[in-house]
Amino acid sequence: MNCYCCSGKEFADCCQPFINGKGKPATAEELMRSRYSAYATAAIEFLLRSTHPSTRKFHDAESLENWARSNVWKKLEVISTANGNPVDKEGTVEFKAYFTDSNGQSQIHHELSSFRKELGKWFFVDGKIL
Numbered sequence: 001m002n003c004y005c006c007s008g009k010e011f012a013d014c015c016q017p018f019i020n021g022k023g024k025p026a027t028a029e030e031l032m033r034s035r036y037s038a039y040a041t042a043a044i045e046f047l048l049r050s051t052h053p054s055t056r057k058f059h060d061a062e063s064l065e066n067w068a069r070s071n072v073w074k075k076l077e078v079i080s081t082a083n084g085n086p087v088d089k090e091g092t093v094e095f096k097a098y099f100t101d102s103n104g105q106s107q108i109h110h111e112l113s114s115f116r117k118e119l120g121k122w123f124f125v126d127g128k129i130l
């Protein structure tokens, strides 16, 4: 099946290895995409694990899971990226996540996410709603 993140690749060749811990995103965009796919599949443990320890305390598993499961995740659109390449330590990704909420309303979550790499691993730090 095509990956939830709309890369056009198979889920098994795209976000799935990151979510199940068999691979490591090389770029901030790959991590961002896999976090979207994690929302789409309610992979809460991965969402927490890929959040930087400094901001992880602002997220709790239960509310993440409720939000992930109450929405139907439709589509991801990556608008732009800055840095976040394998050689970088920081990067940002602007994206739109399209979903249908629990009231059946179409919603667009437009965010600029910040990422930081430590010990060769990318983490989501925080996001600004646009």
Ligand SMILES: [Zn+2]
Pocket: 003, 004, 005, 006, 007, 011, 014, 015, 016, 033, 034, 037
């Ligand atoms: Zn993907």
